[in-house]
Amino acid sequence: METNYILEMRHISKSFPGVKALDDVTLCVRPGTVHSLMGENGAGKSTLMNCLFGIYSKDSGEIILDGEKVNFHSPSEALNNRVSMVHQELNQVPNQTVMENLWLGRFPLKYKLIDEKRIYEKTKEIFDDLEIDIDPKMKVGSLKVSQKQMIEIAKAVSYDSKIIVMDEPTSSLTEREVEHIFQIINKLVNKGSSIIYISHKMEEILRISNDVTVMRDGKWISTNPARELTTDNIIQKMVGRELKDRYPKRNAKVGKVMLEVKNLSSAAPCFKNVSFELHSGEIIGIAGLVGAKRTEILEILFGLRKKGEGEIIVNGKKVENRNPREAMANGFAMLTEERRLDGIFAGQSVRFNTTIANMKKYEKHGLLKESSMRNDSNKMISTMKIKTPSEKNKIENLSGGNQQKVILGRWLLTDPEILLLDEPTRGIDVGAKFEIYQLINELAVQGKGVIVVSSEMPELFGIADRIVVMSSGRQAATLQTKEVGQVEVMEAAARYI
């Protein structure tokens, strides 16, 4: 067995309820190299790193660090063994100073008290070495996002690690700052550390990496030296899955235009100039990477976010949709991305959760008609094939997938014309997904218009007639599903990064 690796993660598997996040993945990193880890949203990259870093515990497989078998049970254990991580979500305390954030948890002490002078000096030392120009005494909350990211990197570096994992380290950085990071990375690599680099930015990957590993659907696909690869190969490896019969047959009978979105922009700087037309009976998908601002388009259409310039025209009439009530009155319905956040009412019954958006229809002489509510709930339970003993059951007792179905049922009851679905099959098993696709199809057949945001490309290709591709807040392409392949979508998604 070749032992010229600083890190070997062999045959790692990890499952969560209903989902096999990692399936026999092997990753081997050579010392003093930059090893990039690539894959779509949900491919398993972050999960794999979290297993290394002690945030998750793997179900099976082994991790060998510098020749020794290891199994970290917590991030601090990992850090103490010289494995550090720069997270995608910044873990900083805004009210504390830069230097306090850097040394949190391991403050140098003088007579049992925090040695402020030493903290300052050590921080200054690290910053000077990395040529970072930030005053250690500033409060983190007052810094720009790019500066916060630099500090996060400096923190990881300060642990003098053998392995540094960087998860999307350049997502908020300008070109010049990215150059700076690359200089730091080169320095680290020359000193003998290895970097595991997770990013979607193809050009960066090819510039900075020695090796590139591609993951897909929780599986290892390939590991190659960067010089042997091109952007096209990588995209193909990331995306090349067969479209099995996971999607119901669609005979799209597309009618006239029901919704025109013209040069739509958000009020806050987020996205601008999005335009497309939705026909009756049509399903439009919105694709893009994390941060491409897809959800935000739906939020503006539904009145959850302030609209800037541009127009929303429904059946020839201009509408404002200033809040969800107005949007609903104009025939819209929206299934949000995170049902736990703004979807389900956890302490309430299935009936409550199903009927809450439809209350106006149950009112008679000021009181609610219980029988109508009961009938509607039961109707939805059978239509959506929701697994629950009764409509009186508390929704928190249902599985995630069934909860999602309840919310979808909630919206179907309002008899909308235009449905906005944000990741409608997230967290749902394959069988239930098919049922939901069938329902979406049914809605289209009835003449409704559906817009689906999804991070799963096969899903978009399986159910959408057209795909709008967003890239960093700009509309990169509007493609006919039948005329293109996943590669075109990935290219467009990466266009403005």
Next chain:
Amino acid sequence: MKMSKTQIKEIMAEKAIFIVFIILLIGIIIVEPKFLSFNNFRNIFAQSSTKIIIALAAGMVLVVQGVDLSTGRMIGLAAVVFASLVQAPEYAYRMYPGLKQMPIIIPLLIVMLICLAFGAASGLAVAIFKVPPFIATLGMQLILYGISSIYFDRPPYGAQPIGGISPSVTNIATGSIGIGEFKIPYLIIIALIVCILCWIMWNKTKFGKYMFAVGGNPEAAKVSGVNVIKTQVMVYALAGMMYAIAAALEVARIGSASNTTGNGYEMDAVAACVIGGVSLSGGIGSVGGIVVGVLIFTVINYGLAFIGVNMYWQYIVKGAIILLAVIIDMRKYTKRK
């Protein structure tokens, strides 16, 4: 149906309050068997009447993830205004000597309107300006105390309790309706009517559903088309109205009013709600539970006094029950997560 050990433990934990209550009750009856009489319990229910109305109002605010610290002072304001308008014509120290006697409904509507307005103000502060309810109602509490004190402490009589309440009003608190021995006090009937109306509103109206939606998950409520702002303002306003009704009953019961009437009532109200199963994190609560919560409190207080326990022990028992109730509530909340 065989239950596992853990299931039994769970049920015991949830019903712990009732178990404690039953134990205390049995203890009181053992010490003084006379406690167990129809008359006695009738008095307890009558005394609870105004507290039930207050707790139901406070409960509404808790359900929408709020808390109302202005309860006591709002009752104080309503009490002094109401009392000043229903003094007997022949009373020597009338606040408005020339005022003709009006049907009770008019002063009642006046104070209900006043409290509705102030309640709505608190609601607006919370819903539109996003002031934390604790702070908004704290500020309102002080403002109300100032206003009621200014109204109360005036020439020619200065800070004298507003007394001499017209008998037609005081009769409401003492009177009862019924046949022969079996009489039901007006207070209980009024409280019952309020309970039924509340129950209908909480469970059978659109507004009630919206109240629980906003309290359970305000973001989800917004997405589902609920007017979150309107719902919150209406809750605080309605609560104000109910405080006014309770204040009028208190004036009837006590026979006078001053700017300190109702002081501290919010504490008892919230405590009764928590004991009655209202969640401090919002979205959960029932009319029945709140009524039971108030009754438990009243029985304990009354019972302890009945058997001659030092009045200050009531504070200790009250405090212990509140802590126990919140501990149970927290367990429910963490289990859900």
